[in-house]
Amino acid sequence: MIFKKIKNSFKYAWTGFRFFTKERNIKIHLLVALLVVVLGLVFDISSLEWVSLTISIMIVISLEIINTAIENIFDLFHPGKDGRIMIIKDLAAAAVFVSAIGAIIVGLFIFLPLILQRLQ
Secondary structure (H helix, E strand, O other), X not given: OXXXXXXXXXXXXXXXXXXXXOOHHHHHHHHHHHHHHHHXXXXXXXXXXXXXXXXXXXXXXXXXXXXXXXXXXXXXXXXXXXXXXXXHHHHHHHHHHHHHHHHHHHHHHHHHHHHHHHHO
C-alpha cells in the first residue's frame, strides 16, 4: 500500500515536470543549466563548486515551477485582469529573477577567474 502511494507521488511529480518542460521559460533555464554543466566539465571544477552550481540551478528551476503553478492557479480561477493578481504574479516572477541573478553571481565567482586564467 505504502509503495503504491510513493509510486503515485513520483508519477504525479513526473507528470508535473513534463507539463512544466513545455513552458518557454524552463527551456531557457535548462539551456543555461546545460551550458553551465559543460563549462564545469571543461574547467574541471571542484566538488564544492559543483555543489554550489547544482544548488543554484535547482533553486532557480524550483522557483520557476512555483511561479508557473501560481500563474496557472490565478488564470484558472480568475482569467480576467485584476491588479492584485498581477502584483502576486509579478512577485512570483521577481522571486525567479532574484534567484537567477544569484545563480549568475555564483557562476561568475566560479567561472570568471578560470576564464581569465585561460586567456592569459
